Amino acid sequence: MTLLFGLLLTLIVGVLSLYIKTKVSWSLFNPMLFSMLVIIMILTVFDIPYADYKVGGDIVLKMLGPITVVLAVPLYQHHDKLKKHAFAILFGVILGSLSALVSVYLFSLMVGLDMTLLKSLLPRSVTTPIGIASSEMIDGLVGLTVLSIVITGAFGAIIADRVYKVFNITEPIAKGVALGTSSHAIGTGRAFEYGTLEGAMSGLSIAITGVSTILWLLLFQFLGFI
Amino acid sequence: MLIKEIAIILGIYFLGEALVYVLDTKFPGSVIGMLLLLAALHLKWIKINDIRLVSSFLLSYMPLFFIPAGVSVMVTYTLMEGFYLQIVLITLVSTILVMALTAFVVQYFVQREKS
Known part of the structure; x- marks a missing residue:
């Protein structure tokens, strides 16, 4: 019974919010965030312990493994576009993902966040399934990681125009790769509004950013930073 | 066939987890699985058509599966x-x-x- 409760609640609220997404014109409506808030509200109002929800919720989370595996599909479909400027793209993504980690690390120390919060924020620019796996790998709080990933994606999509204007970025490949590296799938949605080349570049960068971030995190661990 | 597609994807995921176990690394097995699938697609061992239904299902409903992590x-x-x-x-x-x-x-x- 408990197992079915968490499972059904997640599926029903999730499917409903994906439906709302197709109905509202607000492109920043985030089905994950919306569902999460609705479920927390339901659990709070009816005084249902989180542990009771978790039993079924964990079943849903088990799907993150297979989802991560099939992220190879979009990467493969766009790989021909990687060939021409492979060095520029790979170098940009590898450096970009390092800058995400270093900046979060330094800012967190500056404002006095403890190690657990710092670690939870580190994988914030990668796609959610890989972000969750990364957060688990370094013992972060998965919930905070997911939230920071959503904020990152939404903000990146909003701010891209301004950033590209200020830093004089006109090259479509650069715009796409930077959106994918900094703001994962939400950024890729924005990149496709610029054009198909930008979108493909952004989509390509998502998976590369994920792998690169994990490798950097392992180095951080090896060096004793986290 | 749906069952075949599921078996291929779970099989690759399993290989990824098995590699992590054998190599005794903290690298997530699912991400190794992603790299294995990418390699298999490149080498034409697996074609997109072999996993089309399940992969497009998982990718299009992706946000749904993060909800419990957010909660x-x-x-x-x-x-x-x-x-x-x-x-x-x-x-x-x-x-x-x-x-x-x-x-x-x-x-x-x-x-x-x-x-």
């Missing part, structure tokens, strides 16, 4: 108390920085490769 903040939010503003600020500033740096580096090298 977990209802028990961990107390650890963030007093740091909400800092957490949001760090996220925003770092996002701008990553975007600007990545775009700048890629633009620089693409233009150099073109000329």
